[in-house]
């Protein structure tokens with residue numbers, strides 16, 4: 001891996017404009033690395049390299065050959081798991097144990113998609129007498145991947161892993177705030193023998209390299225993961241070339257807890273779902289809806305759990321690390337200051353440990369109670385460790401509250417009543433529903449994505465392979 005270089009056509013390439021971007025360590029706010037600042041010229045070079053790959057070795061490879069090279073990459077990722085976890089922890093600020101889980105997940109993604117590559121196939125369709133009709137699943141060609149900073153390894157795995165398995169050549173624009181693990185991964189892809197141009201990574205700012213990728217006429221499909229605002233921009237740019245876009249956006253995911261739930265099971269999962277990655281998780285369980293009769297007892301226990309949470313530098317490996325940047329910290333502070341201004345009660349918060357450097361971007365996990373459903377804290381994504389709790393009277397109210405935001409990514413239902421579990425699961429407008437558990441972060445095999453402002457299209461699982469292919473119908477007349 002070479003600092004401040006892009007990875008284009010299997011080589012480390014200096015940025016056309018010779019400019020760099022400093023990378024800050026969120027744990028102490030200090031610069032510790034630099035990235036190449038990509039421009040439209042770098043994106044163009046990457047798209048050309050990817051197109052050439054489609055027309056050469058990669059495009060002509062059999063599914064079994066693709067499977068083999070992706071298995072080799074999975075094995076190298078497994079060998080380098082610890083190094084990748086350390087890079088990810090420092091770069092994103094997440095506690096080391098969480099970064100280790102991410103590194104394990106990227107191995108699983110590549111194993112899963114390596115195994116799936118030669119199991120993806122079309123169908124034959126019964127048609128009129130004298131015809132045979134079949135469908136072929138073909139790669140789009142050159143796929144663009146715009147990746148956020150919160151889970152670089154995982155999101156690369158689920159998006160690029162699936163796209164490569166399906167036979168596409170990829171141009172990746174990772175986030176400027178954190179993407180060093182992906183440059184390490186590119187080095188491993190080189191070692192694994194991925195053909196020239198199958199994988200290209202151009203680092204840089206969103207409005208420069210990201211926008212150049214979204215509007216490039218040589219791209220055949222875009223997978224975007226990030227904020228709803230940027231998702232809309234990317235869709236508009238891609239529409240100029242009629243390029244299909246998969247959008248994985250934000251969420252305001254509810255956990256619905258009924259009084260008959262096993263509260264010992266609920267408690268740690270609810271805490272983890274908002275504290276993991278300092279709440280900077282699209283599928284964070286950021287709203288807690290509790291049946292009135294169980295509300296006070298559960299909040300008492302949750303308050304104690306929040307007070308015991310420790311926040312500090314990634315390498316101290318505590319419950320929670322810093323936020324990614326000063327900008328993100330300010331965003332969370334703005335939400336909390338609105339809560340204070342509007343009289344929303346803060347029930348409990350965790351502690352930032354004394355060893356945490358002053359200049360790090362820390363925010364203690366915070367539990368707010370009785371948040372009015374119409375307040376922005378109950379409707380908008382904070383993207384920080386802030387849990388908004390509110391009571392409900394009956395099942396129909398819970399459903400209305402749960403569905404009452406612009407988002408629809410993940411939902412959790414906690415009850416022992418089987419009929420209620422299924423009734424609610426069917427009525428929730430959400431891409432994933434977890435019953436008596438919650439954990440969209442895991443589950444490489446499980447299709448993931450949203451409805452409404454949470455996006456459209458599915459990644460993860462076998463389903464992703466359909467998204468990264470296009471279907472061709474062939475009708476043969478033979479009488």
Ligand code: NAD
Nearest residue numbers: 147148174175205206207210211226227230248249250282
């Ligand atoms: P963001 O939208 O600002 O950035 C995401 C990516 O888009 C980055 O690589 C960025 O450089 C790029 N980008 C920014 N402006 C661009 C532009 N004009 N044109 C093209 N690309 C551009 O989001 P973020 O702040 O990095 O991430 C936080 C958001 O992402 C949250 O809303 C979160 O919920 C969402 N997210 C969703 C998922 C999911 O799977 N649904 C996963 C992670 C994050």
